[in-house]
Amino acid sequence: MLRxxxxxxxxxxxxxxxxxxxxxxxxxxxxxxxxxxxGKTTTIKACCGILRPDLGExxxxxxxxxxNPIECKKRMAYIPDNPDLYEYMTGIKYLNFVADIFEVGRAxxxxxxxxxxxxxxxxDDLAQPISSYSHGMRQKLAIISALIHSPKLIIMDExxxxxxxxxxxxxxxxxxxxxxxxxxIFFSTHVLEVAxxxxxxxxxxxxxxxxxxxxxxxALGGASLEEVFLESEGEDRL
Numbered sequence: 001m002l003r004x005x006x007x008x009x010x011x012x013x014x015x016x017x018x019x020x021x022x023x024x025x026x027x028x029x030x031x032x033x034x035x036x037x038x039g040k041t042t043t044i045k046a047c048c049g050i051l052r053p054d055l056g057e058x059x060x061x062x063x064x065x066x067x068n069p070i071e072c073k074k075r076m077a078y079i080p081d082n083p084d085l086y087e088y089m090t091g092i093k094y095l096n097f098v099a100d101i102f103e104v105g106r107a108x109x110x111x112x113x114x115x116x117x118x119x120x121x122x123x124d125d126l127a128q129p130i131s132s133y134s135h136g137m138r139q140k141l142a143i144i145s146a147l148i149h150s151p152k153l154i155i156m157d158e159x160x161x162x163x164x165x166x167x168x169x170x171x172x173x174x175x176x177x178x179x180x181x182x183x184x185i186f187f188s189t190h191v192l193e194v195a196x197x198x199x200x201x202x203x204x205x206x207x208x209x210x211x212x213x214x215x216x217x218x219a220l221g222g223a224s225l226e227e228v229f230l231e232s233e234g235e236d237r238l
Contacts, residue, residue: 001024001025001026001028001060001061001152001153001183001184002022002023002024002047002058002059002060002153002155002184002186003022003023003024003057003058003059003062004020004021004022004023004043004047004056004057004058005021005056005057005058005059006019006020006021006055006056006057007019007020007021007043007046007053007055007056007057007058008020008053008054008055008056009039009042009043009046009051009053009054010054014208015208016039016042016208017039017042017043017046017205017208018039018207018208018209019055019056019209020039020043020056020205020208020209020210021056021210022186022203022210022213024153024184024185024186024201025184026152026182026183026184027179027180027182027183027184027200028179028184028185028200028201029175029176029179029184029185029187029198029199029200029201030184030185030186030187030199030200030201030202030203031187031188031189031195031198031199031201031202031203031216032044032186032187032188032189032202032203032205033188033189033192033195033202033203033204033205033225033229034188034204034205034206035206035233038205038206038207038208039205039207039208040157040188040205041081041157041188042208043205044078044155044157044186044188046058046065047060047065047155047186048065048073048076048078048155049065049069049072049073050078052066053066060072060075060076060153061075061152061153063075074102075151075152075153076151076152076153076154076155077146077147077149077151077153077154077155078146078154078155078156079139079142079143079146079154079155079156079157079159080142080157081157081158081159081161083138083139083141083142085130085133085138085141085142086130087129087130087131088129088130088131089129089130090126090127090128090129090130091122091125091126091127091128091130091133091141092113092126092127094130094141094145095109095113095126095141095144095145095148096109098145098148098149099113099148099149102148102149104148104149109148112144112147112148112150113126113144113148116143116144116147116148116174117140117144119170119174120140120143120144120167120170120171121140121164121166121167122137122140122141122144125137134162135162136162136163136164136167138162139159139161139162139163140163140167143159143171147174147178151183152182152183152184153183153184153185153186154175154178154183154184154185154186154187155185155186155187156185156186156187156188157187157188158188158189158190159171159187159189160189160191160194168194172194172198175198176198179200192224192225192226192229193225193226195225196216196220196224196225196226199216200215200216201213201214201215201216201219202214202216202219202225204219204228204229204232206232206233211232212228212232
């Protein structure tokens with residue numbers, strides 16, 4: 001569903017991402033791990049068509065994001081770590097705005113909006129302006145808007161930041177349901193316990209280079225994800 005081939009992105013004399021290749025198949029939740037500045041967000045933005053790679057290719061459902069970004073974006077959703085929303089809109093108007101862009105029918109958008117808003121605890125706030133929302137509420141609205149067109153691929157950058165425990169649980173359940181239905185999820189997180197329990201596969205990036213990737217059990221080799229990550233960073237465990 002998502003194929004990254006030799007992705008390289010350079011800023012000045014620094015390679016933020018250096019010859020990175022990953023394949024995320026239908027049905028997989030793929031975790032992307034690395035410390036701040038490792039290249040995670042640069043990779044994710046390139047996959048979404050926000051940044052143009054200096055080298056390499058990225059394919060969504062077999063379509064090049066470089067050559068046909070609109071078709072790729074029809075098949076995906078992106079949830080940034082700090083979503084920028086139209087604050088003058090109410091929550092429900094924003095969801096309808098996104099649904100209009102993706103040409104989602106009235107009955108389907110109402111069903112999905114109600115389901116996700118109820119699950120995430122946002123229903124009572126949808127009539128309020130987004131300017132009054134807390135960070136967690138904005139994150140919930142961004143999640144609902146990303147799911148409203150039933151994308152095949154969901155790319156998320158730190159999706160659990162700001163969510164309360166119930167909403168985090170609901171999101172994890174939704175992620176599993178989406179992938180069990182044939183979708184794919186590629187997401188970055190610093191919450192290693194969540195990634196270890198939730199992900200089918202994991203990739204660890206350091207200084208722009210992919211150093212570990214593959215099925216979770218194979219990558220861990222009997223250790224915890226935290227232990228593997230710290231070892232990959234060359235840090236001693238306390």
